[in-house]
Amino acid sequence: EPALVFDLGGKFDKSFNEAAHNGGQRWANETGEDYREIEMQSEAQREQALRRFAEAGMNPIAMTGFAFGSVLEEVAPDYPDTRFVIIDAVVDQPNVRSVVFSEHEGSYLVGMMAAMASDTGTVGFVGGMDIPLIRKFACGYAQGVKAVNADATVIQNMTGTTPAAWADPVKGSELARAQIGQGADVIYAAAGSTGLGVLQAAADEGILGIGVDSNQNYLHPGHMLTSMLKRVDVAVYDAFTEGADLAPGVQVLGLAENGIDYALDAYNEDLVTEEMIAAVDAAKAQIISGALVVHDYMSDNTCPVQ
Amino acid sequence: MERMPKWADVLLIPLISLILAFALSALVIVAIGEDPVNAVRLMVTGALGSTYGWGYTLYYATNFIFTGLAVAVAFHARLFNIGGEGQATLGGLGVALICLALPWPHWGLALPAAVIASALFGAAWAAIPAWLQATRGSHIVITTIMFNFIAGALLNYMLVNVMRPMGSMDPATAKFPEGTNLPTLHEVLAPIGINFSKAAPANVTLLIALAACVLVWLLIWRTRLGYEIRALGQSAPAAVYAGIRPVRIVMLAMLVSGALAGMMAVNNVMGEAERLVLNAVEGAGFIGIAVALMGRNHPFGVLLAALLFGFLYQGGAELALWTSIPREMIVVIQALVILFTGALDNMVRAPLERAFMAIGRGRG
Amino acid sequence: MDLATLLQVLDSTVRLATPLLLACLAGLYSERAGIFDIGLEGKMLAAAFLSAAVAAVTGSVWLGLGAGILAALLMALIHGLASITFRGNQLISGVAINFLAAGLTVVIAQDWFQQGGRTPSLMGGARFEAITLPLAETLRAVPVFGPIYHDLISGHTIPVYFAFAMVPVTWWVLFRTRFGLRLRAVGESPEALDTAGVSVIRTRYAAVLICGVLCGIAGAYLATALQAGFSKDMTAGRGYIALAALIFAKWRPWHALMATMLFGLLQAVALRYQSLELGRVTVPVQAMDALPYILTVVILAGFVGRAIPPRAGGEPYVKER
Amino acid sequence: MAGPDRGKGRSDAAAPVIELRGISKAFGPVQANRDISLRVMPGTIHGIIGENGAGKSTLMSILYGFYKADAGEIFISGQRTEIHDSHDAIRAGIGMVFQHFKLVENFTVLENVILGVEEGRLLKPSLAKARGILRKLAEEYELNVDPDARIEDLGVGMKQRVEILKALYRQAGILILDEPTGVLTPAEADHLFRILENLKSEGKTILLITHKLREIMAATDTVSVMRRGEMTATVRTADTTPEALAEMMVGRKVLLRLDKSPAKPGRTVLEADNICLTDADGVERLKNVSLTVRAGEILGIAGVAGNGQSHLLEVLGGMRAATGRLRMNGQDIALTGRAADGQARRAAGIAHVPEDRQREGLIMEFHAWENTIFGYHHDPAWQANALLMDNAAIRAEAAAKMARFDVRPPNPDLAARSFSGGNQQKIVLAREIERTPDLLLVGQPTRGVDIGAIEFIHQRILDLRDAGAAVILVSVELEEILSLSDRIAVMFDGRIMGERPADQTDEKELGLMMAGMRTEAA
Ligand SMILES: Nc1ncnc2c1ncn2[C@@H]1O[C@H](COP(=O)(O)OP(=O)(O)OP(=O)(O)O)[C@@H](O)[C@H]1O
Ligand SMILES: Nc1ncnc2c1ncn2[C@@H]1O[C@H](COP(=O)(O)OP(=O)(O)OP(=O)(O)O)[C@@H](O)[C@H]1O
């Protein structure tokens, strides 16, 4: 029986954790089997949760979020017969699969769309916790924006420096309002459930928002330009399907692997023009073919554009 | 003439309050469509059905013994210390600093150092509210609440800006060195032939907590300082009459209280996580209030109440795992225990007192 | 900082100060009547939950508001029962109420909506909409005043205006009406009120219930105006900040407005800037988060004007020794 | 709202305006009133006397609805009246001035007067109306008070006026005054009695509670006597004598003179020079107080309550810091700072029986044995080792002490709270006297103590004096001062007005000094 451990933002953050949840649900629906899940309430609980599931014989055990990294490093050796899957971090243990995504590529695509949809030439980015991973989103996004409109301004804000930054919608909406005040008319939120506040403020103020991880277009139809899809659900689904003998090692999911994409559906089809689709799909093909390389912030902790 | 026999005061009343609290909790469980009997069964097997369960129960109980004693000691001086949370947070900071400062060769050396550091940091965090209460009359309840928040911000700052190792995304300190890892109950009990779960975090700190119970008992009922603390708590004018200096006693009682709360960090930071993370205290400071109220501020009572809450915590975690009863159910139980044993004490007490008076009259 | 940025910060201050102000005034009624209340947080949280839940189910923010007030009243009643009827320890009762709300909201929310202790997001009529004051657009062009009127004064939700209106109302009730006289008397000297032939119990319950109503509105505002739905622990310590503001304000309505605006401003700045550059020094965001609490301690220490609480505050009224 | 003019005592002379039947009231285990009946005639001043704790205040509080009786009935003007709370009492035309005033300290006089009887929901009209009525009342009854003054700025005499005005504003026909003169100087008391006469002539009925025989004889028409919760007698004042009343009060012939040998004063034990004390509110409580006490004598300090005696005792006992100079057995003693606490005083040979044994002298929740070392808990004799106390030794010694002082029951394991007042006082005395101090400070040694215990306590104090200790005795009971002391000092307004040998003075002279009048020694 597999198990799934969610991080602090909670299973229903409509974003990162919810994507994982959807993957698990899909697996459960298709196989008719059951799995266990638990949401973290505090930093200190991570270890107990992993151990409890391992003790109870759950296998594989998937967890969402880089914050499990150091705990897993510790726990995994104690349960050599259990397979662990960690998303967004690399843990070098023989029984661990580490899944990381090429978020910069997807962010690049939605950045392009943002620049094309913007009237003011100013777009915004609200990140969650200020960590390299989120800077990777921001940097990819900025590159995409500049690729379309070199004069565009990208306003960037991070919500905080602790995991609480993933779950602070009030702060998200205040930051969004501040960016709108500075002229932003498209805002990309990469901040877990904090992003819900960002998107809410964008909708309230009548500008466009861009969702992240899950397809968030349905949240505010008419006010959601698109969502940058990070297929955590696929990662979880795959892991559960492979079951107790999944292959450990590092898995990188990008545009090529369909691990990353942008969302196009009934909720945003009126906002996305033919021209946008053409441009973005062209860029996507180029990235997949290697003709276009989007700089990965985490490769050298710098970003070529601002 | 006594209104009520002592056993009724120390046993019967807390018991009735506890039953009321549990009965209401059961109602809540029924109301959300779960089976309370099954819930209890799950909690008992989860918390007491294996050495793994026991290991977590005892681990939580260790935390609660420290915070419960902290509240109890202060309460003997009629100081309501709601600052256990902040003091334990600072205790954690002390433990982390000392563990990371030196290449400790053996836990036997690191442990006393950590105990001292945590106690000092905890006491220091209690010292300012204590001093303000003693000399300026600032209400200690309010100041300790404020200090909990300030401690949170301070820890946040330290972990994010100062103690986070280079290159780490986690706002947490580095792993403590090998030489500071405390033996768990598994290692402690192995020599005497007991095979205790390796995975559970209960560790030697439990023994320190038990020793703290005995020491607090001696302090309160066998020493001059304890005598003075109790005297001041019962009557400040009388204390002044007797030449007991209120400022000194308020300070000392709070320092001891803060030190006890701080020492909790030896268990959770050094014994369990082996690094310092955000919100490591996880509300144990507040549970200390419930524990002290239940335990009637007596170390033995605190020990029993801490075990009870350890059981509730571990059992509650299990509940959350295997049923759809969220972990917050424990918070509800905790609230009800505080409500009935603390705030609604008279609701239980008054009818009992009347009953005992009537019995007394009947006999006389 | 230019005018536009300043206005934005102040605008956000108003939004963030509103729940603090409502809770602070709530506490003011209760504490002026001699019932200390550290359970503001719990009452707000309970109200936030029930208002969001009912608004989500019915789609009506007004029904949600009513439900939120009801939830806070229930909590207030528990506090009244413990501290007035059963003469228990008011501080312990407050602590218990905070935990009760923290636990129950999530337990019920989880059972009700199965969304990990949240309510569904509120849309349309289930939320308070910002209202535009008359002439806001017309006057916008007027220099200085125009932007202030349009950006800062206009464009908030109804609870915001209500909260601000409650300041003069509270002052008037407290100092110009019979009820206010009795309420203040019961907080200073309940036996004086008792021997004057007025029921101490009834007066105190009235105060505690008013406190519940205001906390209810504060909580409903959080869930249905500031945010769009309930999430676990969403009050995030605002009840304690309101309590701090109350002490800061020395239990006076107009001072309460000042104190909550100050604390709201601190929050607005802390939300917007990760750290604040003041000349040479960089103030980390954690310092701004902690500032309300630090200021309160300083005030309590009496170094900056001593805060003297209502004299009978915190003590149950007991005639038998 | 004040009711119509009920209870104005216009009914025919035979019917009582107040009648109580079978009133009983218990506070937990204490039976404060037991089956009390009382009839008060309209238009009279009816006195109620009784020792401390006899239950006078309780009875009156029941009549005023402040307490609820466990049993009994109340009739007002012949009608059975249920008085559940003060509101009912006010409606029945009853007003009460409590022993401890019930005023809101930070309200103005006006606000206090209208509290509970405001006209309508808004304050403005009420305040305006009250201002007018107050002015009229002030003229009618010589009751001038500034209506806009804050209560906390007023002296006790003024506060009492406000209380009377409150009652009159509510058109009370029956006025209860509970020990109104305890805090007044004789001149203020005289003024009060003039007002009462005035009210009586208006047809109002007055219930006057006191335990001062003189006041009863001077002011009342009828007097009822209470003893230990029971009403023992009601007589016309003209038909009785102070001696007879005293006998009824205590239940047997009252001893008037103690069997006391003449003092043999020895060396000077304590010298106090220019002691001054300003309290936290900035009020000067002690003004250049100087006195000396010698071994083997008792110095009595007389005065109306609140004139600094208590503060003086607290300063000498180390409970308050003060300025001036204090010498004990020729050694200087600190009056401020760390060395000025009770511990230092005890080390210097000063023992202290405080005025309020329940608040200060004992820890009510502690066992008796713990209380027998209270203040002396640092004595090495009670230590088992460097860290721990020797509880067994303390308990054993406590049992012996309690036996010697005839504490009943002689069980050291009972909480102090479980002993009666007299026995509590004996525990304190045992603790302090058995240390054989050089100087004993005693405040109100027999307040609320039954007569048997009074004799015992007085005898112990005399024994201590005869054994060569110096004693300073503070008491508001002039008779106690006169019968125990060798010398008597009188305090007024924080000053010592003068000093007299006990056998060369009398109540009259002391009374004048207590009122602030300087008299030359005869
Ligand atoms: N619930 C509360 N809300 C706001 N302030 C409080 C509360 N409880 C206590 N305080 C603060 O406590 C202080 C006074 O507390 P408290 O009433 O216990 O003192 P006190 O008993 O009057 O002390 P003392 O009699 O020694 O002067 C005030 O400064 C007040 O600010
Ligand atoms: N509120 C109370 N709670 C408990 N016991 C009380 C209370 N009031 C009075 N008593 C007790 O009831 C008894 C009668 O007290 P009461 O105050 O009526 O006496 P009193 O005659 O007025 O005495 P005094 O002359 O000292 O004022 C005393 O033993 C007293 O301790």
Ligand SMILES: [Mg+2]
């Ligand atoms: Mg007080």
Ligand SMILES: [Mg+2]
């Ligand atoms: Mg009395």
